[in-house]
Amino acid sequence: MTGLGEERPASTAGIWRATLPVWAGLMVLLVATLVGAYLELGRFNLVLSLGIAVAKAALVVVFFMQLKRPDPLLRLAACAGLVFLAFMFTLTYADVLTRAPPTQPGTVMPRSIPDRPAAGQRAF
Amino acid sequence: MSDIAARNAALRQPWRSLRRQREGAAFGIWIFLGSEVMFFGCALLTFAVYRSLWPDAFAAAARETNITYGTVNTALLLTSSLTMAAAAEGAAAGLRRLTLCCLAATVAFGIGFLVVKGFEYQEDITKHLVPGAGFRLEAPQAQIFFAFYWLLTGVHAVHLSTGIGIATVLGIQAWRGSRMLASPAFEALGLYWHFVDLVWVFLYPLLYLGGRS
Structure with a gap:
């Protein structure tokens, strides 16, 4: 065959x-x-x-x-992207979720409105 | 043409057997899809971060998307994946009629998706859902949602258009007989098409289903 x-x-x-x-x-x-x-x-x-x-x-x-x-090469290739995604999401959220609250608003506000002074309010 | 001769005609350099050629094509596409996962993954991660920062504004913005168009398009794409899978299997089995019909149906579903998307874009524009001056919603963060909406659906539409183009070319080649059905190209196209479908499977809940309850 x-x-x-x-x-x-x-x-x-x-x-x-x-x-x-x-x-x-x-x-x-x-x-x-x-x-x-x-x-x-x-x-x-x-x-x-x-x-x-x-x-x-x-x-x-x-x-x-x-x-x-049952093709191990293709299965591994398919998982490679997911492994990278897992690292990227984990590391990014390890930063975002533990950042000091006052640093959040000024850095990520859209630019269409004037910058607000950091009010110390929690983002979460 | 006998089965063996058809397979030999589909064999290309540098492969020594059609089996290895097929595995090489599938492997290459999976590696490419890995890079696509990273491409879309970056945009989705950024979306997720903003969404976790401003869940209320994002929910209010997601309510403004047209869930009817979104759901119809999801059904269209999932059905196109069915016909694409049948076309790839049909090509591997040497079933010419099934392959040609299913490729044509896949292209038709893909174009149908783009047409529905076009109507949706038109409605979004008339509803002032384009970020910038005169934006419909008051919360400034809602503009971030719609920036992602336009970026993600736009890039997805570009991917889908590419898939439609390749499917059309392969269909014409198969119809004329210049491409053997045993060619791994059909399966490679199938992998790409299913990936574009998968991207939409995740865009649909993120962009359309938020803030409905």
Whole structure:
């Protein structure tokens, strides 16, 4: 055999059988995230919508982008970007969330309004 | 043309087998997508920082986006990913009709997304949601939200247009027969297309779903 992926579906019907359930799952998640956005969950609205986005992304990456195939090189390459993102978010928030409050307003105010004196109010 | 001959015709230098060529193409695209993750990741991180600084202004600004257009566009893109996946699988299986039909459908869904986006941009402009003088909302931080809105959706639209262009070219080549269906290009295009879809999957909750409850 050629090793070109004999486990892949070879017929039109087989291809739709493999892809349509994934699409149906994505549509269900889309409706769920839309409904979830209107529920009164406070700060957990964001957690819910991003959680559903991650679930959608997992469906697309595993089934449509073929990471379900046991190819370690591609799986590693796909994870490399995420590892970098994890470092970037962690280090950035380690700075932003621990910065002294008075340094916040003056540095990040939009320039369309005059600078306000640092009032010492907490950003969080 | 026999199966073996078709595969040999799709083989290019310097690869010794179509299997390695295919893996090389997929690996190359994944590395490229890694750089794209960093590109979009930087913008999303900045958005996240501003959002955590001014959650109320960002929620009020997100309420101004048109959730109908956003949701329709999400559904369009997710469906285009379905047809793109079917096209890539069809090409690998040598199913010419399925590949051509699904590529055409993918291009159509992609153009549909851009058309809806165009209507949405038009509405945003008439509602004075462009940052700068005469901006609709009072909170100055809402302008930061809309700066990200225009930047992120604009860059995403550029990516999608690129995908539409490549899909059109590959479709025409496959239709004329100048590109073999066994070529790894279809799968490579699929990876790129799904990535552009993934970017939107994260833009949708961040830009459209905030501040609705």
